[in-house]
Amino acid sequence: MLVPDSECFQANVRSTYNVVEAACKLGVKKILIASSETTYGVCFAQGDADYHSFPLEEDYDVDPEDSSVSRPSNDMNFFSDEASRYALSKICGEKTARTFARRFKNDIYAFRIGNVIEPHEYERDFPAYLSNPASRKRNAWSYIDARDLGQICDLAIKKSGLGFQVFNATNDTITIKGMTTKEFLEKECPTVKITREMGQYEAPLSNRKIREVLGYKDVHDWRKYVKG
Numbered sequence: 001m002l003v004p005d006s007e008c009f010q011a012n013v014r015s016t017y018n019v020v021e022a023a024c025k026l027g028v029k030k031i032l033i034a035s036s037e038t039t040y041g042v043c044f045a046q047g048d049a050d051y052h053s054f055p056l057e058e059d060y061d062v063d064p065e066d067s068s069v070s071r072p073s074n075d076m077n078f079f080s081d082e083a084s085r086y087a088l089s090k091i092c093g094e095k096t097a098r099t100f101a102r103r104f105k106n107d108i109y110a111f112r113i114g115n116v117i118e119p120h121e122y123e124r125d126f127p128a129y130l131s132n133p134a135s136r137k138r139n140a141w142s143y144i145d146a147r148d149l150g151q152i153c154d155l156a157i158k159k160s161g162l163g164f165q166v167f168n169a170t171n172d173t174i175t176i177k178g179m180t181t182k183e184f185l186e187k188e189c190p191t192v193k194i195t196r197e198m199g200q201y202e203a204p205l206s207n208r209k210i211r212e213v214l215g216y217k218d219v220h221d222w223r224k225y226v227k228g
Helices: 005-025 075-104 121-131 133-139 146-158 181-188 208-214
Strands: 030-036 107-113 164-169
Touching (some): 030 075, 030 146, 075 107, 075 164, 107 146, 121 133, 133 181, 146 164, 146 208, 164 208
Parallel strands (some): 030 107, 107 164
């Protein structure tokens, strides 16, 4: 939020394009780019927005808010506008990657990265998350441990021949206590359809694809680190 919305959008789109183009023309056969959970349209939306369906998987119709209309000048509206440009830039990055992967016949994998949690943040932040589940809606009650994100990148480097791919990058488990995922979603988001049977405590921002395609195994489940 140090620059206008358009500068955030332009920097993200241009830098992704430049790096992908340069790598492809230099013959790099594997490129990983960072997309974002914000592409699912609820994180930093104006007001209270709902997801279209659960689980959130890579074929979801991503639709972040974006508007050229001026907003009232309070901090949250400014933040939402800025974030929506960010999300749109990430979708542009995914499309850029797909274009170059098709042209150069190489592998470009885009990770829709969830809320990244570092080791010290479990004790500091998770008690508040668990006591106020509504605060985690924007992250779809999901997260990715920084160390497991490193594992995902390592697995992706080792897995070739997939062309262009989008992967959610999240841990296995929903960040709530006392209910199964299905029970919680039916209570918290009663009008949002559930499109398939979900695991007992499966994260709504699902990592099923990275488990099945890349062989990812969750190591740093939040329940190992949060007391009580």
